Amino acid sequence: MKILLAVDGSKYTKKMLAYLTTHDELFGGDNEYVAFTVQSPLPPRARAAVGKEIVDGYYKDEATKVLDPVVKYLTRHNLTTRSDWKTGPAGETIAKMADSGKFDLVVMGSHGHGSLVNLVMGSVATKVLANCGVPVLLVR
Template identity: 75%
Template sequence: MKILLAVDGSAYTKKMLAYLATHDDLFSANNDYTVLTVQLPLPPRARAAVGKEIVDSYYADEAEKVMAPVSKFLTRHGIIAKSVLKVGPAGETIAKMADAGKFDLLVMGSHGHGALGNLVMGSVATQVLAHSKVPLLLVR
């Protein structure tokens, strides 16, 4: 099975990984895993002021903060996963990656870092549900 794990470093990412670890059918070396983290784009004026190299370095550093513990967890359980960093609106970007990559399953936490903003704008999980045709497992 080809599985996309959408992670943001929140407590719900940890809950999602703990859930996977207890379900052998979802969590085995027989599956093909890709771990995705999405960074929100910096404002255009900020990007222009600091330059492409610094912006790219910032995105890479932020992604590493999220990905390092996830990679360590997966490696400890004998899982080798591809890591992908995307920049854009989280819900739409996750949905596009899931559809374009022809994944069999998308797994993510039900909530992430922007809980207060989600009250007004709608959650990332809701956006993924609205935009993706890939089956979604939300871990709460």
């Protein structure tokens, strides 16, 4: 199975990873994992002021801060994981990646670092569920 792990470095990402690594009956070693994070775009004026090269470096550095610990954690648990990142609105970008990448499942935390927090689940999770054609497993 090809599984997209939507991560943002929040405590719910950590809960999702713990769930993933403690449920071998669901997530055995035969799966293909891709850890994926989305960077929010900087305002156009900020991008114009500092230049494309600096902005691109910033996005890459921020994505690396989120993805490196995830890949290390999963490697320690014998799960080989690739990583990828994109810039855009988080919910829609995760859903688009899941659909275009032909993933079988998206696994993500129910809440993240977003500024809006719904009572039952976060706004990013809500948008992924609304826009994704792939099954989504939310971990609380």
